[in-house]
Amino acid sequence: MKWYLSLVLAAILTNNFVLSKFLGICPFLGVSKQLKTASGMGIAVTFVMLMATAVTFPINKYLLEQFNLEYLQTIVFILVIAALVQLIEIALKKYMPPLYNALGIYLPLITTNCAVLGVVVLNVEEGYNFAGALANTFGAGIGFLLAMVMFAGVRERMESSDIPERLKGLPITLVAASLTSMSFLGFTGVVEGMLG
Amino acid sequence: MNPILLAVIIVGATGLILGLGLAIASIIMAVPVDEKEVAIREELPGANCGACGFSGCDAYAAALSKGETQKTNLCVPGGEDVSKKIAEITGLEAGEVIPQAAVVLCRGSYGNCEPKLQYSGVKSCAMAQQLFGGPKSCSYGCIGFGDCVNACPYEAIKICDGVARIDPTICRACGMCISTCPKNLIELMPLGVSKAAVLCKNIEKGAQTRKQCKTGCIGCMKCTKVCEYGAVTVENNVAHVDYEKCVGCGKCGEACPVKSISLINLKAK
Incomplete structure (x- = not known):
């Protein structure tokens, strides 16, 4: 149990996907302008990550590893994730229209999100068991959500601050992103220290 | 078995199965669209x-x-x-649409209305409004930082000489600017007909208004007296025009000593 907890916490804080591994930077910069869209995107990514892990883990174990085809992981995972996102979109549109409307454009955007592909590939590389992979994925998704929401707060404050003309827009956003990322370096060793 | 062939078959089959699955799902879970x-x-x-x-x-x-x-x-x-x-x-009956355009009811440009303080904060009317009601000496007039300009989806609004001006040929009367103006200065007026409009919202007494703006309405009641149709009323030291009653004769504009009321004929495109 302790191991799972440390997996989740490590994925949120020390190995944060956006701020430490630099995966999923595109949505991190693209949809973090408002708190509402940022949290929507974060929740959608967490959801898709969990579904993707649940599907790709058995495919890797019972299909690719059986035939020694591990080198096909990337292409097969992309295929599966893309199809999965489409399926989720169709199903949500039919059975949960409010959630579909809330996720809106973000759901199709996730199809090619590298954070989702990154987490499933890393799960395989680290050699976790199924529950461990899910725990790591859950942590990664929550970490992504945390980074998005935090950064949305930073950006909302930047809207009303006096920024030099040349730095307005993307330049100041990148500066702020690097500072946020550095602040997460402070978590190094925290999880190991806490849970031994 | 040839490993290359095996790889092709596995990826191809996965793709085919997923594709078929999606095709079936889209038929089963199709949402009827009106x-x-x-x-x-x-x-x-x-x-x-x-x-x-x-x-x-x-x-x-x-x-x-x-x-x-x-x-x-x-x-x-x-x-x-x-x-x-x-x-x-x-198949419903088409309703009649009276074409309208938005108008900024203020003439307090830099020559008419002097600044009362040096404002160096964020260039936003909503922000400036919080600091003594804006930098201009009249705290009822247009601040001129263009919150309405940003709100307009049609780019019909420009700031000319410190006051927002709306181009009636571009304006589509959507009303987005109306809610952003912290001074409530923007109103919709009918297009293509002459109507008198009071281009002031200053509710201070006449002498005070005079000090603040050269063209502010001083509430002298001259316009109410000359109007034969009872369209102009003065309330809280500022005149109002009832556009339904106004026929656009222009007598109020001639009588106004500060020219804050005048005929407006918004040209349609």
């Missing part, structure tokens, strides 16, 4: 301004197609054309 709604949505301008009273063009189209509203004339930016097209699609 064709009427799509057709109406395409006729609407798509600015999502909310002038119709719904949350956006999508919501208005949905309400029309489901029969929640019978009014085809609610889209102000679309005007008569859109009203007719919606009526054709839905």
Whole structure:
């Protein structure tokens, strides 16, 4: 149990996907302008990550590893994730229209999100068991959500601050992103220290 | 078995199965889409301004197609054309649309209204408003930082000499600017007809208004006396025009000592 907890916490804080591994930077910069869209995107990514892990883990174990085809992981995972996102979109549109409307454009955007592909590939590389992979994925998704929401707060404050003309827009956003990322370096060793 | 062939078969088969699965899913879980709604949505301008009273063009189209509203004339930016097209699609009777345009009711440009303080904060009317009601000596007039300019989806508003001016040929009367003005200076007026308008909202007493702005309404009642139709009233030291009663004779404008009331004829495109 302790191991799972440390997996989740490590994925949120020390190995944060956006701020430490630099995966999923595109949505991190693209949809973090408002708190509402940022949290929507974060929740959608967490959801898709969990579904993707649940599907790709058995495919890797019972299909690719059986035939020694591990080198096909990337292409097969992309295929599966893309199809999965489409399926989720169709199903949500039919059975949960409010959630579909809330996720809106973000759901199709996730199809090619590298954070989702990154987490499933890393799960395989680290050699976790199924529950461990899910725990790591859950942590990664929550970490992504945390980074998005935090950064949305930073950006909302930047809207009303006096920024030099040349730095307005993307330049100041990148500066702020690097500072946020550095602040997460402070978590190094925290999880190991806490849970031994 | 040849490893290359095996790889091709496995990836190909995975793709095929997933593709077929998606195809089946899209048939089983297809959501019926109302064709009427799509057709109406395409006729609407798509600015999502909310002038119709719904949350956006999508919501208005949905309400029309489901029969929640019978009014085809609610889209102000679309005007008569859109009203007719919606009526054709839905089979409802086309409502009449009175073309309107927004007007900024202030003439306090830099020559007329002097600044009372040096403002160096964020260039936003809403922000400046919090600091003694804005940098101009009249705290009822246009601040001129252009919150309305940013709100306008049609780029019809410009700041000229410190006061917002709306080009009636571009304005579609969506009303987005009206709610952003912290001074409530923007109103909709009918297009293509002459109407008298009071270009001031200063409710201070006459002497005080005079000090603040050269063209501020001083509430002298001259306009009410000359108006033969009872269209002009003075309330709280500032004149108001009832556009329904006003016939556009222009007598009030001639009588006004500060020229804060004048005839406006907004030209349609």
